Amino acid sequence: MSDIAIPAGGQAHAHASPHSRHLQHHFHNSAQQFEASKIGMWLFLVTEILLFSGLFLAYFMLQTRHPQAFIEAHHHLDRSLGVLNTLVLLVSSFTMVMAVQSAALNRIKATLIYLYATFGLGGVFLFVKYIEYSHKFHDGLLLGNLFSYKGANVPGEYLFFSMYFVMTGIHGIHIIVGMGVIAYLIWRTHQRVFSSAYYTPIDLTGLYWHLVDLIWIFLFPLLYLVS
């Protein structure tokens, strides 16, 4: 059993404690409920991995068939912005895991600060993405038959931008959803719902947020560092 994963609610079992209201009747105790929730979250993350694996496979297929087009097309991406967003997401993963740990240690004020930081870093990521997207919209570096960039000199560059927009777009939607859930957590933390006895939603959101970071770790070299 994980050291960090045992909520103190385990000891509140069968006693009328203020935290027992979180325990649903079909679970033996809070710790069991927490572990079961986590397994459910991991199963959901598996479906997310399979969703993105289809996109990665499509990328590999197109990239190995049109390496010249992909190398030429990726020069339109700003590598420094890609590095910046990678670092932003890594730091946001750190603040998220700190929020989870703070909740587990019953440091609610620190939990709030870290949740706000994670939300803010998600916003920074989206803002950088917005700058990149608007630049590509302006130049006509778009997906599929919307591609209208006039300076293309290798056939098939639009294939790269099809993959770029679909992959970063779906990833960006995940960031937006994650920020929405984190906003909800901030609201509920302000209401003093979470404590070391019950912080399952923060922990599960953390797992989701780390997976979104994990997917970006693969997207970054594929899209920004083609060689």
Next chain:
Amino acid sequence: MSVENEAMESIPHHGEEVHTHNHTKWYVANILALFVLTGITVLAAGINFGSNTVNLMIAMAIATVKAGLVALIFMHLLWEKGMNAVIFLSSLFFVALFMSFTFFDVETRAKIEPATPSEPGVSAGYQPAPLPLYVVAPKGGAASEHGEAAKAAGGQAAH
């Protein structure tokens, strides 16, 4: 009964001190390691290791190390019972199956339908039709030399 008893044994009993370890040092070390590996990824992208495929595999190998650190430390797999790790790894197994079998298919098609590479540097195998520079003809009616191909591809994409 055994399941319930085991569950009970692994759970702290009433009145027992609950040990929630402080992993801050692990998290700080992990984020620093991830920064370093990001730097290595960028540096490795500037080096040609031989072929497009090898470069891609090296970039993916570094990304896999980073992903492993995120999963082990930030997602707590290092300190957990095996179940969540088994679920996670099983998904990677199916992803590997999915990708390798697709590659087996595509890379061996040349034996059935031979084709010459349409672009330099492209490995032999299934070759799609040559691609146009533009999918949509540039505005202003200025027909580019690839205008015909562009219209054809645009028509294909529309259907």
